[in-house]
Amino acid sequence: MNREGSNIPMKDRLKQSVEAALKKCYAEGSLSSGDIPEIEFEIPARAEHGDFATNLALGMARAEKKAPRQIAEALVKALGEGDGLWRKLEIAGPGFINFTLVKSCWFKVLDQIVQEGAAFGRSSVGGGKKVQVEFVSANPTGPLHIGHGRGAVTGDVVATLYEAVGFDVQREYYINDAGNQMNTLGRSLFLRYRQCLGHSVDFPSDCYQGEYVRDISAEVLEKEGQRFLELPEDEAIAWFARYGGDAILSGIRQDLEQFGVSHDHWFSEQGLYDRGEVQGGIDFLKQRGQLYDSEGALWFKTTRYGDDKDRVLVRSNGATTYFASDIAYHKDKFDRGFDLVVDVWGADHHGYVPRMKAAFQGLGRSAEDLQVILVQLVNLLRGGEQVAMSTRSGEFVTLREVVEEVGRDACRFFFLMRRTDSQLDFDLELAKQQSSDNPVYYVQYAHARVCSINRNARDAGVELPVAGGVDFDALELDEELALAKLLSRYPETLEGAALQCEPHRLVFYLQDLASRFHTYYNRERVLVDDPRTSAARLYLVNCVRQVLADALGLLGVSAPEKM
């Protein structure tokens, strides 16, 4: 892709200049060690420290046996004018070399944004590698709650970000539809069904307590009548388990859809058993010499790969463990050709990570091919007060309720505002508030404001300039330069957020960009009498608009034209 004008090649260009200067110093004898160390640039926190800084001189002090500032002086002398790339070079602090670039360098990004359009910020670092992101994967034994919501948005956006930087991504939902939890669901439903028919039955505490169980049972009664009373209990329970699982799963699909989350593929755990893959996985590990028998059970030697203790795959009663099917599942992922597998889990499963990483290695893959994103829990608040929740008693606030109350945009944005590995306070009142306290609207409002300017421009007969048709000299304000610089950082922000699986970086970027825009908007009018200035400003704010819309779009949040 064309990255002319973004600051990544800018760094590269600076690097070349510095390297040349370094060689020149060695040739002249002003420096003597002869090393060509890695040259790093950083973006200083303070504007007065310029646009880029390098600590090269500090790092060379030891080898050169000279004061860092002395080394910096030699380098600056050798750097010379830099053929129009920078307009100021300064030695500062203990020996930093600060570069202040020529203003026009920064405004080039505007043309780039307009020319590339929606492609601006995207990259191909992924090289088309196949990534699978598996997320939500909630058991089909109850509706999604608020915690699932955070995992859902996280997985969804991580997948989107990977796509944006050139990976080939598949989104998958793993359905835990095997094992005794489905049996428990069937039993719960059947008992409620009998209760509906007036039978007095004990409802055990290990059954699913939620109200939704009664709803499904009542629905069955209405549709199917009393016929299950005549079936053997096993058969009835099996029927209820299947029916209930399907019903709940379809509810989950609806909830996700309403939340703007979709999966490309739904993968059934039961299917692994049906196809013999669980046994296949065990056999595969056995061939590779990873297993041993002990105390009547079959063990996987995960300690070989750093796990705390070895793990059982087949219990002494002959039943396979959850771990065994999970290994089969991940082997299946490999067999489908994914280069990278990303699992999004609740943070309470963190103890499971070393085991799964070990499994990867046991299967012959690198531990790095599995990336686990641990999503911390959500504290649901209402006006600062904790909302009580308990899965056991079935009293929990569902994702559906929250999305209906606060809206999709606010809900998604709030879930993404924190690092995934830190706990999140989610205040329903705040998320609902249509005010400046609410960061979602703050960002969306910036977008709507530009759209409003555009409407006014159109009414006044002012055309939005085309790429290359703008005189950037008309942009004289510090705020304008600051906006251009921030826009130029969008590609690297996006790339970092994607590769580190940290969607919150994009959220912070958005807030930053919106903030700078609002400041500019309040300071200066865009549409002024001078057509040259009007055009340039209109061009600039539309670049802001496009990046806002693009980033919001990646987060699955709308960018309204009017608010």
Added chain:
RNA sequence: GCGCCAGUAGCUCAGAUGGAUAGAGCAACGGACUUCUAAUCCGUAGGUCGAGGGUUCGAUUCCUUCCUGGCGCGCCA
């Protein structure tokens, strides 16, 4: 007991590969709407980056010990 994550302003949190005087929002206080949308902006105040030690030119960041909070440590799923 062992392990993982966290501890940064009154509150909620950012701080990319170790950098210069640690940032933002909310809350508090004081200002700006005959103006392209005030769902906005500007200003003031607010800190022992949990504590101690170490590594180095330089540590919120890396190492180590301790303190506090959350979570996890099954032939459960």
